[in-house]
Amino acid sequence: MAQQIDLSSFDTRQQFESQGKTYTHFALSALDQSEFGPISRFPYSLRVLLENLLRYSHQGLVDRDDLLALLSWRPEATPQRGIPFMPSRVVLQDFTGVPALVDLAALRSAVARNGGDPADMNPFIPVDLVIDHSIQVDRYGNNEAVAFNVQREMERNVERYVMLHWGQKAFKNFRVVPPGTGIVHQVNLEYLASVAQTGNLDGQDIVYPDSVLGTDSHTTMINGLGVMGWGVGGIEAEAVLLAQPYTLQIPDVVGMRLSGTLPAGTTATDLVLTITRFLREKGVVGRFVEYFGPALQTLSLPDRATIANMAPEYGATMGFFPVDEVTVRFLQNSGRDPQLVQLVEDYFKAAGMFYTPDAPEPEYSTTYEIDLATVKPALSGPRRPQELLLLSEVSPDFNKQFSGQLSEKEESIDAGNMDGCPTCGTKPVECSLKLGDKDCLTDGAVVIAAITSCTNTSNPDVMIGAGLLARKAAALGLKTKPWVKTSMAPGSRVVTQYLEKSGLLTDMEALGFNVVGYGCTTCIGNSGPLDDQVAKTINEKNLITASVLSGNRNFEARIHPLIQANYLASPLLVIAYALVGSININMDADPLGKDKDGNPVYLKDIWPTREEIDDVVSSAVTPDLFINSYASVFDGDENWQNLHGGDSSLFPWDPESSYIREPSFFVDLPVEPEPISDIDNARILALFGDTITTDHISPAGAIGPDSPAGRYLQDQGVKPEDFNSFGSRRGNHEVMMRGTFGNIRINNTMVEGIGGYTRLMPEDQEMSIYDAAMAYKQKNVPLVVLAGKDYGTGSSRDWAAKGTKLLGVQAVIAVSFERIHRSNLIGMGVLPLQFAEESSAESLGITGSETISIIGLNQEITPCCTVDVLVNKADGSTFEFPATVRLDNDMEIDYYRHGGILQKVLRQILSKH
Numbered sequence: 001m002a003q004q005i006d007l008s009s010f011d012t013r014q015q016f017e018s019q020g021k022t023y024t025h026f027a028l029s030a031l032d033q034s035e036f037g038p039i040s041r042f043p044y045s046l047r048v049l050l051e052n053l054l055r056y057s058h059q060g061l062v063d064r065d066d067l068l069a070l071l072s073w074r075p076e077a078t079p080q081r082g083i084p085f086m087p088s089r090v091v092l093q094d095f096t097g098v099p100a101l102v103d104l105a106a107l108r109s110a111v112a113r114n115g116g117d118p119a120d121m122n123p124f125i126p127v128d129l130v131i132d133h134s135i136q137v138d139r140y141g142n143n144e145a146v147a148f149n150v151q152r153e154m155e156r157n158v159e160r161y162v163m164l165h166w167g168q169k170a171f172k173n174f175r176v177v178p179p180g181t182g183i184v185h186q187v188n189l190e191y192l193a194s195v196a197q198t199g200n201l202d203g204q205d206i207v208y209p210d211s212v213l214g215t216d217s218h219t220t221m222i223n224g225l226g227v228m229g230w231g232v233g234g235i236e237a238e239a240v241l242l243a244q245p246y247t248l249q250i251p252d253v254v255g256m257r258l259s260g261t262l263p264a265g266t267t268a269t270d271l272v273l274t275i276t277r278f279l280r281e282k283g284v285v286g287r288f289v290e291y292f293g294p295a296l297q298t299l300s301l302p303d304r305a306t307i308a309n310m311a312p313e314y315g316a317t318m319g320f321f322p323v324d325e326v327t328v329r330f331l332q333n334s335g336r337d338p339q340l341v342q343l344v345e346d347y348f349k350a351a352g353m354f355y356t357p358d359a360p361e362p363e364y365s366t367t368y369e370i371d372l373a374t375v376k377p378a379l380s381g382p383r384r385p386q387e388l389l390l391l392s393e394v395s396p397d398f399n400k401q402f403s404g405q406l407s408e409k410e411e412s413i414d415a416g417n418m419d420g421c422p423t424c425g426t427k428p429v430e431c432s433l434k435l436g437d438k439d440c441l442t443d444g445a446v447v448i449a450a451i452t453s454c455t456n457t458s459n460p461d462v463m464i465g466a467g468l469l470a471r472k473a474a475a476l477g478l479k480t481k482p483w484v485k486t487s488m489a490p491g492s493r494v495v496t497q498y499l500e501k502s503g504l505l506t507d508m509e510a511l512g513f514n515v516v517g518y519g520c521t522t523c524i525g526n527s528g529p530l531d532d533q534v535a536k537t538i539n540e541k542n543l544i545t546a547s548v549l550s551g552n553r554n555f556e557a558r559i560h561p562l563i564q565a566n567y568l569a570s571p572l573l574v575i576a577y578a579l580v581g582s583i584n585i586n587m588d589a590d591p592l593g594k595d596k597d598g599n600p601v602y603l604k605d606i607w608p609t610r611e612e613i614d615d616v617v618s619s620a621v622t623p624d625l626f627i628n629s630y631a632s633v634f635d636g637d638e639n640w641q642n643l644h645g646g647d648s649s650l651f652p653w654d655p656e657s658s659y660i661r662e663p664s665f666f667v668d669l670p671v672e673p674e675p676i677s678d679i680d681n682a683r684i685l686a687l688f689g690d691t692i693t694t695d696h697i698s699p700a701g702a703i704g705p706d707s708p709a710g711r712y713l714q715d716q717g718v719k720p721e722d723f724n725s726f727g728s729r730r731g732n733h734e735v736m737m738r739g740t741f742g743n744i745r746i747n748n749t750m751v752e753g754i755g756g757y758t759r760l761m762p763e764d765q766e767m768s769i770y771d772a773a774m775a776y777k778q779k780n781v782p783l784v785v786l787a788g789k790d791y792g793t794g795s796s797r798d799w800a801a802k803g804t805k806l807l808g809v810q811a812v813i814a815v816s817f818e819r820i821h822r823s824n825l826i827g828m829g830v831l832p833l834q835f836a837e838e839s840s841a842e843s844l845g846i847t848g849s850e851t852i853s854i855i856g857l858n859q860e861i862t863p864c865c866t867v868d869v870l871v872n873k874a875d876g877s878t879f880e881f882p883a884t885v886r887l888d889n890d891m892e893i894d895y896y897r898h899g900g901i902l903q904k905v906l907r908q909i910l911s912k913h
Contacts, residue, residue, distance in 0.1 A: 012054050016350035018343045024204040026054040028352050036071040039352050040360040043253040044322035045288045046073060047353050048209050048228045049085065055201075055208055056086050061245060070250060075363045078252050082863075082889030084245035087211040087229065088197050089126040093184045095133040095524075095700065095727045096215035096234040096798055098160050101167045102663060102731045103238055105651035107906055110666040112650060114910050119649040121909060123173040123241040128192055129164065130177040130184035133700075134728055135519040137450075137528035140487045141512040149517045150180050154639050156724045159659035160731055166645025168634075173241075178636030182518050184214070185221040186454040186491030189305055190334050191630045193227050195323060196344045207347045213240055217312040217795050217820065218552060221454060224305030225330065226323035226348075231312065233820055234798030235827030239901040247891040251317060253288045254279075255364030258295035260373035265607055267462050268303040269550065269570035272310050272455075273380045273388055275370060279314035280386040282368060286819055289316040290364070295372050296321070297357060301330035302459035309455045310552050312794075313385035317819065322355035323348045335626035377587075381567035382546070383556050389567075391587040391603075398444060398565060398583050402544045406443060441483050441537055442582070447530055448547035448560060449484050449578035450522035451513060451571045454491035456550040460621045461613055463495055466513075466571035467504025468608035468616065473579060474510045476606065477596035481581025483534050486512035489521040493629045494621075502620040511575060523551030524795075525701045526725070527560050538562050546583040548574050555695050555794060557745040561702065576603055658716050660731040664806075666906055673898045673907075676861065679810050679831075679854040681872070682782040685773060686741055686748045686758050687841060687848045692787055693794035694821055696746040696755075698803055699739055700727035700795075707756070708738035708770040730799055733806060740803025741769040750848035761849055762874070773807035783807065784852050786841040787814040792821025801828040805900075811854060813869065813883060815840050822886055829899035831857075832886040833867070844881055849874045854883075863889050 014027035028047055031037040042050065050070055056062045062084055069081040092100055108118035135153045139145040154161065161179070168176040177187060194210050212222060212229035219231040232246065240246050256279075262271060279289065289311065291304070299307075304321045311319035321327075323344065331341045348354040379389050382401055389397055399406060441447075456462050480486055488508060490496055496515055499505035508514075520526065527547075529535070538545055539562070546565040547554075554566035565583060577583065579592045591600035635641070646652050653662045703709050703723040712734060713723055729735040741748075746755035751766055759765065760772045767775075776783055785804070791814035792800065801824035804812070811831040822832045833854070835841075856867035866882050873879075887893045898904035 016346060018346035019339060021205070023198075023207045023347070024201070025207050025347060025351055026051050027350075028054075031071070041363045042073070043255070043288070043290045043362045043364060044353055044355060045228065045253060045290050045318060045320040046070070048211065049083075051209060051351065052085060052211065053083065056084070061086065073250060075253075075365045078365060079250050082247040082249050082891065085248045086245055087125070087213045087240060088208075089128065089212050090123070090237050090241045091184055091188055091192065091212055091214040091219065092127065092129040092234075092237065093133050093216050094129065094131040094160070094164065095730055097129040098164065099730045099798060099802070100215065100234045100238050101129070101163060102660060103665070103902055104171070105163070105167070106663050106666055107902065107909070108650055109653070109662065110669070110906055111909055116910065122171050124243040125173065125241055127174045127241050128177065129175070130181065130187050131161070131164065131179040132183045132519040133524060133526070134160075134179065135489075135517040135521060136526040136725070137485070137487045137489070137516050137521050140485060140516050140528070141514055143509065143514055145514050145516045153179055153517070157728055158643070159657055160728065161640070162643050162645045163651065163660050163731065165640065165643040166651060169645075169647065170649055170651070175634055177633055178640040180518050180637060181633060182490070182492035183454040183457075183520055184216060185218050185309065186458040187633070188212070188222050189225060189458055190492055190494060190626055191633065193222055193225055194340060195225060195227060195327065195331065196340070196347045198343075207343065209353070213237055213246060215798070218309050218454070220311035220318055221305050221309035221458070223308035223311065223318050223320045224301060226321060226327050228318065228320070230317050231820060233801065233824035233827055235801065235824055235901050239827070239905060242905050244901065244905060245891075247889050249286065249888060251286065251288045252365035253290055254284050254316070255362070255367040256289050256291045257293035257367060257369040258291055258299070258372060259293050259369060260295055260371040261298050262372045262375055264610060266375050266377055267465065267570040267572065268299070268306040268459055269456055269462060270378050271303070271372065271375050272307045273378050273385070273568060274375050275307060276310055276314045276380065277386045277388040278368070278370060279316065283315070285315040287316055287365070288318045288320060289314070290320045290322070290362075292322070292355070292361065293369070294357065296324070296355070297326065298372070299326070300461065301326050302461065306455055306459055310385065313552055323353060324355040333621070333623055335623040335630075377573070379548070379567040379569045379573065381554050382565035383554060385553060385568055392589070394567070395444075395584045395586060398546070402565065405542075405544055441534065441543070443544045444582045444584040445543065445545050446481075446484055446548055446577050446581055446583055447534055447538070447545045447563060448522060448527055448549065449480070449486050449574050450527065450547070450549040450551070451488040451574050452521050452549050453523035453551035455523075455552045456571055457489070457491040457495055460498060460617050462550075462571045463490075463499065464502065464504065464616045464620070465608050465613050466575055467499055467502065467508055468612055469572045469606050470511050470513065470575055471504060471507035472606035472608070473575070474507055476601050478579050478593050478601060480512050480578040483531065484512070484578045484581055485527070485530060486578055487516040487522065488513040489517050489519060490515065491518070493518060494625050497625045497629065498620040501625070502616050504616070511578065513575065522547070522549050522559060523553065524727070525558050525560070530560065530562060535562060548577040548583070550574050553794065555693050557701070557743060558695050561744065572607070658713060658718050658732060658735070659729055661733060663733045665900070665902060669903060669906060671907070671910075673903070676857050676897055678857045679782055679784070679852070681851045681853055682784045682810060683761055683776055683851060684750070684786055684846070684848045685776070685783040685807065685809060686769060686785050687750050687846065688785070688787040688791070689747060689749065690788035690815070691790045691793060692746065694792055694797040694800040695794050696743045697741055697792070697800035698726070698736065698797045699743045700797070701725060703729075703735075703739070707742055708768050709735050709742065712738055733802070736799045737803045737806040738770045740799070740807055759848065764849070770807065777808045783809045785809055785812045786846060787812065788840060788842075789815045791815070791817050792824075793818040798824055801825045801830060804828070805830050813841075817886060826887065826892050826895050827901040829896060829903070831896060833869070833883040834886050836882050836884070839881060844871070844879075846871065861885055861887065861893060863887055863893065
């Protein structure tokens with residue numbers, strides 16, 4: 001049997017040469033000489049995991065059973081076991097990075113209070129934080145927009161940035177990419193990632209695969225470069241950078257065979273939206289998806305990165321592309337050091353991890369196939385990334401999706417009817433808004449058109465394509481509609497440079513797509529305000545308006561609170577819809593408008609050919625642009641350099657700050673954790689249905705003046721116009737806990753109407769969820785939350801778990817959990833429980849008036865054990881139902897026992913003093 005193999009009997013250390021230098025690596029080829037081989041049977045992604053375990057088994061961090069479990073992987077029977085994974089580095093964005101830095105600073109303060117040296121506490125592995133989530137589209141449509149928006153960003157976030165500037169100097173192994181540089185995943189792809197890492201072990205120069213965990217779901221973008229990585233919660237990332245191993249359930253690996261060639265007129269965006277729907281329907285949550293097949297060589301590296309980026313949208317842990325010739329070519333073309341490029345090729349070939357078309361096909365848990373030739377131009381929306389719509393389906397689907405709200409109006413809008421408004425082509429019953437003499441705003445109006453997000457701005461093919469489309473449209477006399485807020489926010493300055501070099505930036509600016517900044521902007525809800533008149537008309541007429549963006553998420557209320565229909569599309573289609581100004585058009589058949597001579601112009605008339613795009617890409621996208629853009633990437637501008645956070649190893653907490661406050665997680669922490677106990681007579685804080693996202697739980701958008709967070713800030717002397725966003729105030733737990741479950745779109749079935757409210761029991765009094773939680777806290781009443789399927793889907797927002805904890809919630813009972821949020825709950829000491837199959841709060845008749853007791857926790861709990869949940873109804877009757885404890889491995893049980901990951905880390909640090 002495999003378990004009887006003595007792993008020390010084969011030496012996995014081998015040597016290879018690259019450019020005349022000898023390196024050591026942990027060779028998977030040693031497996032070929034054991035009954036675990038051949039190595040070719042393993043998916044490439046598992047080979048990277050195997051190398052990680054082999055390397056760390058020599059350092060005492062991996063035991064024999066861990067390695068045996070992964071070596072025993074078979075496609076028909078994945079071992080149900082968690083294994084440690086030690087990534088090479090961590091990447092953060094500022095929304096999740098600031099609270100992570102706040103926690104690190106708070107740990108240092110706690111160490112100092114307990115007599116230790118705070119300067120001794122630093123990240124154990126390299127950490128890069130890229131400031132990209134804070135810029136908002138305040139000004140747009142002109143060449144002054146970017147400077148204005150950057151200045152407003154600095155004014156709004158100066159307190160946060162002072163702390164980041166302090167952290168850059170105070171901590172070892174911690175670098176900050178200042179604002180105005182780019183989006184974390186694009187910067188990672190174009191500059192930070194090395195693909196192969198070097199180090200020293202026992203006096204030998206070793207080489208091993210680059211790997212990364214990030215505090216953003218779309219860290220998976222780097223999988224397109226053959227780098228293993230995915231998004232985790234900020235809490236998990238903090239543990240990893242503090243030398244805690246990340247525990248990974250050994251995954252099923254889905255093989256995604258790509259064949260054929262993309263047809264003319266389609267883009268990588270269309271392909272990834274198609275894949276997203278396909279894999280969501282198949283179900284790949286918690287799995288690795290690995291791409292292979294003859295079409296791989298036809299996809300550029302940026303095409304692959306686009307597909308990998310949206311792994312969270314199709315539910316996978318990763319969307320992995322193995323290292324191959326395309327990888328090597330991209331490293332060369334993006335200006336990487338030639339010695340590194342050669343080392344990558346030599347190492348991955350020596351290690352048996354270099355993909356070639358004629359290599360043996362690995363064994364996969366399941367294999368699916370998509371023929372690229374079947375892909376058609378499409379959008380996804382109006383609410384979820386997997387809602388794929390062909391161009392001809394968009395308008396009918398819009399009218400169907402919103403039929404209840406549109407039925408009160410006399411007729412829907414047909415933007416393709418050129419007998420309607422002479423300017424926009426719509427045929428409204430009544431023009432709701434007059435902008436000039438002819439223009440109108442109606443249901444279905446596109447009020448935001450944004451080229452945004454690293455998902456697509458990292459891809460020169462679609463960005464150059466958008467520029468060529470803009471050039472042709474402008475030459476024919478087409479213009480964007482005046483109610484459309486247009487913007488372009490590239491993921492790096494490289495994009496601006498090649499658009500300038502090709503002359504296409506001017507053409508895009510002619511249609512209002514001026515650069516507004518370098519950050520996520522509209523994709524994460526930082527779309528900024530709509531025109532006052534547009535916003536007023538939407539509110540007065542109760543219009544159902546739309547946005548079209550080149551992003552990766554379109555969840556309800558994410559893009560803008562006044563926009564109910566949000567569609568994901570390629571940058572080319574973003575511009576096309578801006579020209580029409582309405583979602584009510586069949587782009588396949590209807591004209592976009594009229595040219596200077598009054599002739600109808602169709603999409604096919606301005607769509608660039610593959611050859612046109614390739615010609616511009618080959619001449620304009622050159623290595624020198626990458627080298628120049630990243631030459632001083634960590635320096636920042638004068639505003640950044642003039643920030644002063646002090647030189648102390650301890651952060652100078654300001655009790656008056658409304659942005660940065662020392663969190664209460666480590667105050668009066670017992671030396672030893674309390675024993676795990678049952679949860680008795682808890683009240684139900686909220687009762688949710690399916691697909692509650694982290695956007696619902698911890699909104700990153702605007703702070704309402706009358707919300708609990710808004711009232712708190714006003715009590716602190718902050719005026720509503722200076723509130724900024726929830727995302728920017730993630731360093732202040734007082735604000736964030738008041739915003740938890742406060743999204744106006746969240747539907748708590750215990751109340752009717754606006755989201756963010758509940759009923760205080762047994763008084764049966766309606767109030768905000770925050771106010772109810774504080775009332776329960778005064779009475780020392782524990783709380784639980786009940787939910788349906790896919791609880792916590794969406795972005796890896798640690799505050800969705802931190803806020804839950806601070807409100808007093810001790811357990812969340814759901815039909816199913818999204819991976820990252822479940823881990824975050826555990827990391828904060830909140831217990832995730834899962835209803836038994838075919839069971840839910842609804843099927844059990846739970847209304848929210850009951851009390852809940854969770855029985856069996858005070859015994860010796862084991863991974864995924866079952867406990868009883870006792871329900872006491874208001875009429876005095878009771879019933880029980882079983883629930884699975886979603887602590888999936890011993891490490892998660894240990895974190896829960898300590899009350900959270902960071903509490904465990906602090907106890908470990910203090911035990912050494």
